């Protein structure tokens with residue numbers, strides 16, 4: 001195995017396009033180095049992208065925020081601007097692992113790891129985040145929900161890497177939130193995760209809503225029918241019941257030691273109600 | 286696998302070392318540099334026994350490659366005491382019996398110091414969440430939390446003079 005740390009985007013692209021064997025991108029390393037230590041992966045080349053200045057920071061762009069692929073979750077949760085604009089995305093990023101993991105882990109890595117239970121991904125899908133991917137042919141912008149294609153699998157090519165994730169600007173009276181169910185209070189993997197992002201008009205009627213679910217299917221799911229149950233309502237109890245039904249209906253979970261199919265399906269609905277209430281409260285200001 | 290040459294600062298001193306590309310910072314610290322205070326409890330980021338400061342962040346050194354610390358600053362438990370003078374956290378861990386076998390202790394101390402440097406007045410809840418990635422099989426945590434709370438109070442008192 002070789003380790004290389006290019007300092008420019010072009011340098012990284014060249015390394016990936018010229019590589020003959022298997023490659024791995026190293027950002028925070030909190031998944032990749034675990035897999036290396038356990039010999040689950042044996043890449044021929046590791047490309048550390050943290051020395052590329054352009055992707056190390058958070059930049060304001062047209063009222064939204066571009067989060068570089070090398071930005072740690074700790075840097076993101078400490079950023080007042082991102083916290084104010086996208087509190088749900090920040091709380092999801094803040095749930096990934098311990099303090100020690102927070103100092104290294106990135107939301108780009110959380111996405112690329114391809115886990116259906118990744119905490120930041122449902123929040124980013126609900127937010128309508130856009131991923132900028134760099135490859136030999138230049139860059140392409142892709143909706144975040146198009147990245148995961150199966151457990152541990154993404155639509156990102158072997159010669160490509162994530163440059164940044166864009167959290168868009170948002171209309172007034174918008175709010176987002178993320179909650180997950182775990183059997184303890186910290187340091188666990190989501191049994192179910194729900195991210196909701198919504199907007200209301202001046203009279204308190206919901207005009208737009210996106211609902212995304214984690215850990216209840218092969219990939220994180222964007223459930224349009226669930227968002228639709230909220231649109232046109234005041235997010236009252238009747239709307240929340242409809243939301244819970246739509247969410248549970250969309251679940252296709254597995255049975256495992258952390259949760260049964262029945263449990264995950266039911267809890268997804270319950271969590272969705274709670275998340276919608278928090279998002280609505282934030283939207284009302 | 287060709288070795289990589291790395292130059293870094295550890296506890297304020299400059300070090301040059303050679304390491305394999307897949308070698309972790311924890312392995313480098315323990316096996317190449319001889320700083321064995323950082324412990325390996327899991328090698329998967331779950332226990333915190335290997336906690337060190339990388340720049341201004343507390344990280345698990347088992348989840349950092351040695352090659353990554355080129356040009357960076359690393360601080361380990363060995364740099365915490367000032368010569369023969371223990372850091373207040375170290376003193377209070379002894380005073381409150383916040384350790385038994387001691388295997389987890391270096392990691393707890395490094396992580397707790399990172400917290401107090403950032404937040405001199407943490408609540409008990411903040412301490413428990415901050416240290417959630419440090420596991421201890423012996424103490425039941427309560428004495429550790431008391432020791433950190435007490436140290437914070439003591440250090441705030443000193444800061445006020």
Ligand code: FES
Nearest residue numbers: 326327328333347
């Ligand atoms: S040895 Fe590094 S976290 Fe356990």
Ligand code: FES
Nearest residue numbers: 385386421422423
């Ligand atoms: S004192 Fe033994 S593991 Fe903590």
